[in-house]
Amino acid sequence: MFRWEFFLEIIKKPDNIPIILLIIALIVYTWIALYKAFDNDKRLAEGRPVWEAEPHNQEKVHTWPHLLNIEFIAAIILMAGLTLWSVFLNAPLEEPANPGVTPNPSKAPWYFLGLQEMLVYFDPWIAGVLMPTIIIIGLMAIPYIDTNPKGNGYYCWKDRKFAISVFMFGWFLWMILIVQGTILRGPGWNFFWPGEYWDVHKVVPLVNVNLYELLNIDPKTFWLIREMPALILLGLYFLLIPYIVSKIYRKFYEDLGFARYTVTMILLLLLMSLPIKMILRWTLNLKYILVTPWFNI
C-alpha cells in the first residue's frame, strides 16, 4: 500500500535530493537532445542544412561578448542555485562512526548504487570489478569502434540509429538502477515498492537456484561435466551470436572489420548480460549460470 509518509521519508533524505535533480535532468535533456535530433533529421530530409550549419549559426561571433555573456549568466545562476541549496539544506551528519553498529540498509553514495544493485545479480568480482572496468574501457573505446563519419558535430538520429540506441540503452539502464537502488531498496537490500514501509524484519525466502539444479543434474558430478550445459550456453552466447550477426549483417561487419567488430560485440554482449541475468532471476530464480571451483557467473 502506498503511504506518502514512507515515500517522502526516503525522498527527503538530504543525500537523495540529487536523485530528484537527476530524474528531472534525464527528462529535460533527453527531450532537448531528441527534439534537436529529429529537427535536424527533418532538415536533412528536406535538403536543408542542419540547425548548426545554418548560415546565421555559422557566422563567426566574438567570444567577448557573445560567449562570455552566456557563460557569466550560467555561472551566476549555478552559484545562486548552489548557495540557496546550501543555505536551506544541511549536509547530513549521523552518529559518530562505530564499527560495532551496522546500519541496515548500508548503502554506498547514490552514484554508486547502480553498481551495488548489480551485486544482486552478479558476484562482487563481476559487479564490483569487472563491470566497472568494462564500463570505463567500453566508454573510452566508443570513438574507436564507431567509425560512422556521419553525425559529427550536430544532433541527429537517423544517421546514427545504432550508436544512439545502444548508448541510450546503457545510459538509461545505469540511471534506472541508480534510482531503483536509492528509492526501492530497503533493509537487507530487499525490494520495497514506493511508499511501502521499510520493514527490517521482512523475510524474503532464498529460493534461487543454479542452472544445473534447474536441469536436475546431480551437484556431486565432476564440475566440468555438471557445467557442460552452462559452458555450451556461454559459448553460444559469446561465439555463435557474433558469428551469426556477422553473417546476417554482412555490411555492418565489413564496415567495421574483424577487430572493431569483435570488440563491439563483446561490449554489447556484456552490456546485454545484465538485463538477461535480471530477467532470468525474475522468471526462473536463477542464481548462477556457471559454477566453477574458482568463480561463478
Place this chain on the structure above:
Amino acid sequence: MSSKLQDFLEKHVYPTQIWQSIFRHGKPINDRNRSLAVLSNVFLHLHPIRLPRYATKYTYTWGMGGMSFLLFLVETVTGILLMFYYHPTATQAYIDIKSLEFDVPFGMLLRNMHRWGAHLMVLTVWFHMFRVFMTGSYKKPREFNWAIGVLLLTITLFMSFTGYLLPWDQLAMWAITVGTNMARAVPFLGHEGPFSNLLGLRIDNDIRFALLGGTTVGGPTLLRFYVLHCIAVPFVMSFLLAVHFWRIRKDGGISGPQSARLANLNKVTQVKAALGKKEESTVAQPPKTE
C-alpha cells in the same frame, strides 16, 4: 559610472605604469580591444577569439562542461577552506565536522556548498558526457579527448567517494565499507576474488588492505582517503583537465557540422587541395588555432 569617477580613472589610473603593466590593451569598447583582452588573459585565453554562433547557444553544449569546471573550482576553494578546520584522525574528525556546524562562522554553509557542489558535479559531468555523445563530438578528431573525459568522469566519482568518508560518521564509514568491500573480490588481487590463492593473498595483504591501510575501515583509512582526496587525486585531475582543455582548442575548437570545418580548412590544406591532393581535401582537417 559617474563621469567624475570616469574622468579620474582616465586621467590618473589608466595611464599609470602600474595599470598599463597589468592590462596591455585598451578599454573593451570595440572588437579589437575585446579580442586583445581575451588573448592576453591566461584564463580567457582558454577560449578562441571568435567562434561560430551555434557554439554560444545553450541548446548546443548545455554548458555542462563549463559548469563541471566551475564546480571543480568551487570544490577547490571550499575544500581548501575546510582543510583549515579538519584533522584526519579517528578521534578528531567527527568533532571537527560538528564544530563546523556550531563554532565556525559560516562553517555549515561551507560544508554544505562543498557537499552539494560535489553531488552536482557528478550530475553535470554525466550530462556533459551525454551531450558530447548526442552531438557525436567524440568522432574524429576528438577521440582522444573523449578518452581523457572518461578518465575525468572516473576521477570525479573517485573524488566524491574518497570525500564521503571524511565526516567520519556512520553514513561515511558504512558507505565506504560497502564500497571498498568490492576490492575483496578483485581477481588475483583481492583475497576473496577468483585466483587469489595464486599470489597467496590474505585479508591482511591484498589490494583492499592497501586501500584501507588495515583490514577494516579505521583511522589509517581516514588518513589515506584524506591524502587521496585533498592532494593525490586533485593533482591528477588538474593535470587531466589541462590536457582536456588544451585538446579542445587543438582539436579545432568546439565541434560542429562537417561543412563548417571544410569551410575552415587551414591555408596549407587548401593549397594542397588546390594542387589536386584529393585525400586532404575530403578529409576535414581541424582548423589551426592561434
